[in-house]
Amino acid sequence: MTDWLKEIGKQLREDAEAGERLDELGQAVLSGADTAELERELQVDAEAVRVAYEPLSPELKARISAEISRSLGPPAPRAASTPAPPRTAHWRWAFGSALAAAAVVAIWLNVRAGSQELALASYELEVENAVSRERSVPEGTASEASPLLFEPGSVLRLVLQPERASHGQVAARAYLLRENQLEELHSSFEATEVGALRLQAQLPAALPENGTLVVVIGQPPALRDSAAIARGSTPAGRGWQRLERRFASVQ
Amino acid sequence: MSPHPDLLRIQSALAGDARSVSELIDELTPVVQHRVARALLFGGRGRARNFRPEIEDFTQDVLLGLFADQGRLLLSWSPERGLSLKGFVGLLAERQVGATLRSRRRSPFSADPTEPADLDLQPAAGGPDASNATETRQTLERVSSRLRDRLSPAGLAMFYQLYVWEKSPEEVSKETGLSVESIYQWRSRIRKAALDVRSELASEARPRLRQGST
Numbered sequence: 338m339t340d341w342l343k344e345i346g347k348q349l350r351e352d353a354e355a356g357e358r359l360d361e362l363g364q365a366v367l368s369g370a371d372t373a374e375l376e377r378e379l380q381v382d383a384e385a386v387r388v389a390y391e392p393l394s395p396e397l398k399a400r401i402s403a404e405i406s407r408s409l410g411p412p413a414p415r416a417a418s419t420p421a422p423p424r425t426a427h428w429r430w431a432f433g434s435a436l437a438a439a440a441v442v443a444i445w446l447n448v449r450a451g452s453q454e455l456a457l458a459s460y461e462l463e464v465e466n467a468v469s470r471e472r473s474v475p476e477g478t479a480s481e482a483s484p485l486l487f488e489p490g491s492v493l494r495l496v497l498q499p500e501r502a503s504h505g506q507v508a509a510r511a512y513l514l515r516e517n518q519l520e521e522l523h524s525s526f527e528a529t530e531v532g533a534l535r536l537q538a539q540l541p542a543a544l545p546e547n548g549t550l551v552v553v554i555g556q557p558p559a560l561r562d563s564a565a566i567a568r569g570s571t572p573a574g575r576g577w578q579r580l581e582r583r584f585a586s587v588q
Numbered sequence: 589m590s591p592h593p594d595l596l597r598i599q600s601a602l603a604g605d606a607r608s609v610s611e612l613i614d615e616l617t618p619v620v621q622h623r624v625a626r627a628l629l630f631g632g633r634g635r636a637r638n639f640r641p642e643i644e645d646f647t648q649d650v651l652l653g654l655f656a657d658q659g660r661l662l663l664s665w666s667p668e669r670g671l672s673l674k675g676f677v678g679l680l681a682e683r684q685v686g687a688t689l690r691s692r693r694r695s696p697f698s699a700d701p702t703e704p705a706d707l708d709l710q711p712a713a714g715g716p717d718a719s720n721a722t723e724t725r726q727t728l729e730r731v732s733s734r735l736r737d738r739l740s741p742a743g744l745a746m747f748y749q750l751y752v753w754e755k756s757p758e759e760v761s762k763e764t765g766l767s768v769e770s771i772y773q774w775r776s777r778i779r780k781a782a783l784d785v786r787s788e789l790a791s792e793a794r795p796r797l798r799q800g801s802t
Contacts, residue, residue: 342779346754348728353752356623388640389640390625393647397644401613401652405601405655409601410604506663523591523596524596525591
């Protein structure tokens with residue numbers, strides 16, 4: 338078993354190495370003698386290879402880009418940036434102890450999407466770098482819990498865990514909300530095969546003294562309106578779910 | 589740790605930002621085109637003729653496929669798994685073109701149908717005979733193709749790390765940040781998938797061989 342899988346790997350490695358030599362031939366970076374030798378070795382016609390590797394025209398690339406943009410639909414509205422008060426230096430000692438605590442705060446939502454085909458599993462939000470370890474209460478009462486403490490300019494680590502395995506495609510966006518001012522955080526996420534998402538969100542260096550962290554998770558088409566969803570207070574809709582947690586800046 | 593810039597760009601493109609789409613196309617087109625060219629040239633299609641139109645069609649198909657279903661394939665890339673975005677897209681391009689070419693060869697309406705090779709496969713569930721069976725290159729290629737078609741994008745990337753680039757689970761763990769146990773689980777899943785493929789090919793070969801002998 339191991340031997341023939343290794344043999345398959347070896348074949349693919351040899352193919353990849355031959356492919357790299359073909360790339361060199363196609364990109365015409367070799368001398369005449371090397372070209373002739375490689376042509377013989379790989380049993381290809383150098384002129385056919387050169388034509389194959391000629392870069393696609395800018396017009397064709399523009400057409401491909403346009404077709405992809407059409408298939409993706411109109412851009413999602415972006416939220417306006419929120420100016421924040423200047424930070425002070427007093428947060429440092431507090432944040433040190435906050436990180437040491439490595440608290441996990443979770444919000445459970447027991448909501449369902451409206452239609453069967455767009456049903457989204459209920460998601461739990463965990464904020465890994467928060468101050469105190471507490472299991473949060475259901476949506477609606479979460480605001481009564483203590484605010485999380487965030488460090489300005491740090492990267493938030495969030496985990497969105499479905500209550501059951503979910504195999505549909507989901508994405509998430511994170512926002513900061515303060516008095517109707519919404520700021521989308523630069524974020525990236527990684528999805529697991531069971532539908533959980535690990536999200537990393539960059540907090541701005543100028544973080545409001547307090548506000549609400551809002552995470553919108555859902556099927557990508559539903560997220561086109563994610564900014565409007567984040568501004569609202571509805572916990573879930575067709576193919577999306579809104580989770581929130583109050584925060585204070587450690588400054 | 590800041591989010592990887594390629595991930596940010598993918599997400600921005602999938603949210604409908606046209607500039608991000610163009611940037612990704614500019615960046616990914618060469619790698620896709622090169623993998624398409626490799627497949628066509630090594631498949632014998634481009635040795636003696638101009639197959640430029642085929643190159644352009646395949647490259648376009650692969651790029652559109654990456655963004656289909658709201659970018660399902662692109663979103664399955666994770667920088668922590670040890671492959672660059674270009675390397676990952678290259679693997680997917682190679683797989684897609686290979687699968688299309690194979691399906692054309694299998695088609696009775698194809699211009700150059702290829703007879704399936706005789707298979708020298710032993711039942712995968714067997715004992716030492718199966719594990720020690722000598723495999724022909726052609727047979728291994730068939731197993732390899734079907735296995736790569738079957739693996740998820742993440743599984744494909746892991747397969748290359750473990751079996752093509754021959755990295756140890758410990759090395760892969762170090763590079764990806766996944767636990768060593770998790771890498772061993774991946775290896776076990778890949779092996780199981782390979783055994784399944786091998787069994788299938790063997791059972792598909794048996795009726796054909798019987799038919800040929802009567």
